[in-house]
Amino acid sequence: MQIxxxxAVVGAAGFVLFSLARGLFYFSQGHRAAMDGTVEENQLMQNKMMMSRIKWQAITIILLVLIGVTAGGGS
Known part of the structure; x- marks a missing residue:
């Protein structure tokens, strides 16, 4: 069960990293979006990636708590 x-923790942490990287990519494209006139779309994607990162971080924390509960309950 713990394996x-x-x-699952490793997978969820991978999704956190992926969402963080995509969010940073969209953040770095802010100047280009201002030049192209796509600022709203860029900001929407930044917010979407931030919410995705927060969601995966919460899932990762819940999984870590479950690991702690199952490890402590086995004594």
Missing amino acids: LLIL
Whole structure:
């Protein structure tokens, strides 16, 4: 059971990293979006990636708590 939880934590942490990288990419494209006139679309994608990152961080924390509960309950 714990191996599955650990694999789920690794996967969720990967999604956190992916969302962070995409959010930073859109953040770095802010100047180009201002020049192209697509500022609203760029800001929307930044917010979408931030919400995705927060969601995956919450899932990762919940999985870590489950690992702690199962590890402590086995004594």
